[in-house]
Amino acid sequence: MARKYVIGGNWKCNGTQSSVASLIEMLNGVTVDTESVEVIVSPPALFVATAQAQLKPEIRVCSQNVSLTGPGAFTGEIAAEQLKDLGLQWTLVGHSERRSLYGETDLVVAQKTKRALDQGLDVIVCIGETLDERKADQTLNVLTRQLKAVADLLTEDLWARIVVAYEPVWAIGTGVVATPEQAQDAHKNLRAWVAATISPEVAANLRIIYGGSVSAKNCNELIALHDVDGFLVGGASLKPEFVDIIQSAQ
Numbered sequence: 001m002a003r004k005y006v007i008g009g010n011w012k013c014n015g016t017q018s019s020v021a022s023l024i025e026m027l028n029g030v031t032v033d034t035e036s037v038e039v040i041v042s043p044p045a046l047f048v049a050t051a052q053a054q055l056k057p058e059i060r061v062c063s064q065n066v067s068l069t070g071p072g073a074f075t076g077e078i079a080a081e082q083l084k085d086l087g088l089q090w091t092l093v094g095h096s097e098r099r100s101l102y103g104e105t106d107l108v109v110a111q112k113t114k115r116a117l118d119q120g121l122d123v124i125v126c127i128g129e130t131l132d133e134r135k136a137d138q139t140l141n142v143l144t145r146q147l148k149a150v151a152d153l154l155t156e157d158l159w160a161r162i163v164v165a166y167e168p169v170w171a172i173g174t175g176v177v178a179t180p181e182q183a184q185d186a187h188k189n190l191r192a193w194v195a196a197t198i199s200p201e202v203a204a205n206l207r208i209i210y211g212g213s214v215s216a217k218n219c220n221e222l223i224a225l226h227d228v229d230g231f232l233v234g235g236a237s238l239k240p241e242f243v244d245i246i247q248s249a250q
């Protein structure tokens with residue numbers, strides 16, 4: 001069975017009441033062919049409930065982060081149980097900004113992923129190498145180290161509820177997109193690693209999406225790559241060109 005595309009929009013810490021209302025209006029005007037693509041947007045936590053209430057059901061809302069803990073005395077956290085209570089299906093885990101700016105280790109990312117899955121959320125796990133790591137020819141080592149931490153905590157059945165977002169750190173928000181060759185190589189190598197480490201069936205069905213300076217200009221070339229199953233889009237997901245990026249997958 002063909003893998004269904006995933007087009008994710010990560011709004012990061014952007015938006016006001018008024019800009020979010022405009023974005024929701026724009027998204028509600030897009031025809032989404034749910035047979036071929038899942039469209040998922042991640043508003044800042046402040047706007048998750050609004051997006052969940054106002055977006056049409058063909059567009060799913062995703063948390064940008066999830067707590068390692070359950071509900072309780074954990075100031076500033078949002079528990080998987082609370083996201084589920086709101087009706088969310090998805091959360092991001094391990095975005096490079098969470099790793100580099102907020103100290104999330106491979107183990108924390110793995111534990112968050114496991115806990116979110118256990119509470120019934122599906123998870124987009126983000127991984128990616130820095131420019132120094134790429135220059136040192138460490139790309140695959142870094143990606144597999146990050147993914148292995150997750151794999152170590154999961155049983156094989158849980159992989160059906162995971163999407164892997166390959167986001168080279170050097171491509172995030174820089175305007176420097178991975179070349180089609182760089183993207184395809186990383187995705188293909190990751191899929192081969194999953195086939196060897198977990199199972200060929202998990203590898204064949206796993207959606208591996210690309211993130212890092214995706215735009216209306218480069219999305220068609222990237223989506224055509226055999227092992228690229230969609231995108232996680234930052235800056236361009238706040239603009240009308242996100243509609244073109246969705247269209248590239250349907």
Ligand SMILES: O=C[C@H](O)COP(=O)(O)O
Nearest residue numbers: 010172173212213234235
């Ligand atoms: O989560 C999205 C990524 O960080 C990509 O961001 P970007 O499209 O602004 O480069």
